Structures are given as C-alpha cells and as structure tokens.
Amino acid sequence: MFLTCKQVSNHLSKEDYAKLSPFRKFTLKLHVLICPVCGKYNQQVMKFQDMARTFRKQEEDFLEDDRPESPHLNEDSKKRMAELIEQDKAS
Amino acid sequence: MIYKEPMSENEDPHVKYETHLWVEKYGDYLYRFALMRLKDPQVAEDTVQETFLAALKNLHQFDGRVDVKYWLRGILRNKSVDHVRKSVRRKELQDEQVQEVVGQLLFKTSGIPTTRPKDWAFDPDAAFAQEEFWEAFKGCLDALPEQTRLAFQLKMVDEIPTEEICKELDISDNYLWVTLHRARAQLKTCLESKWSAA
Numbered sequence: 001m002f003l004t005c006k007q008v009s010n011h012l013s014k015e016d017y018a019k020l021s022p023f024r025k026f027t028l029k030l031h032v033l034i035c036p037v038c039g040k041y042n043q044q045v046m047k048f049q050d051m052a053r054t055f056r057k058q059e060e061d062f063l064e065d066d067r068p069e070s071p072h073l074n075e076d077s078k079k080r081m082a083e084l085i086e087q088d089k090a091s
Numbered sequence: 092m093i094y095k096e097p098m099s100e101n102e103d104p105h106v107k108y109e110t111h112l113w114v115e116k117y118g119d120y121l122y123r124f125a126l127m128r129l130k131d132p133q134v135a136e137d138t139v140q141e142t143f144l145a146a147l148k149n150l151h152q153f154d155g156r157v158d159v160k161y162w163l164r165g166i167l168r169n170k171s172v173d174h175v176r177k178s179v180r181r182k183e184l185q186d187e188q189v190q191e192v193v194g195q196l197l198f199k200t201s202g203i204p205t206t207r208p209k210d211w212a213f214d215p216d217a218a219f220a221q222e223e224f225w226e227a228f229k230g231c232l233d234a235l236p237e238q239t240r241l242a243f244q245l246k247m248v249d250e251i252p253t254e255e256i257c258k259e260l261d262i263s264d265n266y267l268w269v270t271l272h273r274a275r276a277q278l279k280t281c282l283e284s285k286w287s288a289a
C-alpha cells in the first residue's frame with residue numbers, strides 16, 4: 001500500500017500516471033500530498049498529466065468543430081486533393 | 092467493436108472504403124489536426140495531401156478494424172513527426188544540458204528532486220471548466236519550440252509509449268524526459284502570465 005519516493009517518481013517520470021489503476025492512483029496521490037520530500041515537485045507533474053488528459057478531449061472537440069469560423073481547407077485545395085485520389089483510383 | 096468481414100479478392104478497396112468521399116468527410120478534420128501539430132497552414136495543408144496519398148498507397152494493408160478517420164489521423168501524426176524531425180535539424184537541447192537537468196533532479200537514483208519548486212496554487216478542477224483556460228493553454232502550447240511541443244503532444248496528449256517516441260524522434264529516453272520537464276516548466280511560466288488564476 002505504501003509507496004516509496006522512488007516508486008512514485010518512477011511512475012510519474014514514465015508519465016503513465018493517468019493510466020494507473022484507481023487504487024494505485026489513490027496511493028500515489030496520497031503520497032504526493034503528504035510527502036515533504038518529493039511532494040511539491042510531483043504534485044506539479046501530476047497536475048500536468050491531468051491537464052494533458054483533459055486537453056486531449058478539448059482537442060477532439062476542436063477537430064470535430066465544423067462551424068464556419070473554425071479552420072477549413074479551402075475549396076480549391078479540396079478539389080485538387082479529390083482529383084489526386086481519383087487519379088490514383090484510375091491507375 | 093464492429094467486426095467486418097475480411098475483404099474478398101475481387102472487392103475494390105476504393106469502393107469498399109469510399110475513397111471518393113475522403114476529402115469531403117475527413118479533409119477538414121485532418122486539416123485541423125495538422126494545424127494543431129504543425130501550426131503553419133501551408134505545411135498543414137501539404138501534410139494532409141501527403142496523408143491521403145500515403146493512405147491510398149497502403150490501402151491494401153488497411154484492415155478496417157479502426158475507423159478510416161482514425162487510421163488517416165494516425166498516418167497524419169507520423170507525417171507530422173517526420174516533418175518536425177526534418178525541420179529541426181539540430182536537437183533543441185544540448186547533451187550537456189540534458190545531463191545537467193538529470194543531475195539536478197536525480198530522479199533515476201533516489202527519486203528525490205534536489206530542487207524544490209515553488210508552490211503552484213493552481214487548481215486544475217476549477218480551471219479546466221473554463222474555456223478561457225484552454226485558450227491560454229493552447230496559446231502556451233503553440234509558443235513552445237517545435238520539438239518540445241511535439242514531444243509533449245505525443246507523450247502527454249496522444250499517450251504514445253516512450254520507446255516509440257524516442258525511436259521516431261531519434262532521441263534518448265533521458266532526452267525525452269528532460270524535454271518534457273522543460274515543456275512543463277515553460278507551460279507553467281506561460282500559464283502564470285496568460286491566465287491570472289494559475
């Protein structure tokens with residue numbers, strides 16, 4: 001149940017924190033919260049891993065956002081690409 | 092998961108995977124992804140085109156187990172990595188700098204960092220709910236040097252395994268680790284200036 005500082009930093013330096021089991025995450029969080037030695041540094045590392053995880057969802061929303069004001073390929077480029085695909089099909 | 096029958100000998104993959112609809116269906120989506128990774132609109136557009144052509148070339152290998160969209164996105168991600176690897180001829184960090192940071196943090200040996208960071212009174216749960224925060228975050232991400240940004244995106248956003256990233260970017264795992272450490276430090280500084288609650 002109790003992790004050493006070394007185990008904590010091993011998990012965090014592999015950046016795999018977000019993928020750990022809920023129990024492992026909990027023990028990790030607890031250690032980082034109370035440990036005077038590695039706590040502060042690793043709290044920040046964990047904040048970034050949470051942030052990146054959430055950002056991933058944000059990115060997906062941005063990619064799917066098809067409103068006129070979001071970025072689009074221009075029509076000429078689309079036409080050119082469609083023609084290239086057509087050519088490939090013919091060959 | 093939807094199981095799809097393996098393609099029969101005679102079936103044309105162009106027909107099966109509706110390649111004539113690709114640009115209309117996935118063009119903008121891929122373009123936005125390319126913009127996130129490469130920033131420059133022209134480079135992004137060229138990379139999307141390269142992606143379509145590479146996908147056609149490898150269409151016979153596509154097994155239909157993932158959606159065409161995500162398969163194309165995977166190809167596009169590899170193309171973006173190639174682009175950054177070619178454009179960043181020199182590594183952004185020198186080997187001595189890597190050694191220095193590794194030495195400072197002593198992660199590998201004892202797990203105890205020798206440098207203590209200042210408190211960061213940033214509350215992720217409160218910040219994440221706000222759209223402005225993500226605008227600031229994206230702005231800060233864009234401001235990172237290209238290789239640093241890509242390493243952060245691959246590792247932290249795409250969650251690609253370390254070994255794969257190191258191979259693709261042709262760097263050591265210490266180098267990647269220090270790059271991520273720097274990315275965090277730079278993002279933190281940037282967020283503190285751009286977003287007052289951080």
Ligand SMILES: [Zn+2]
Binds near residue numbers: 004035039
């Ligand atoms: Zn500790």
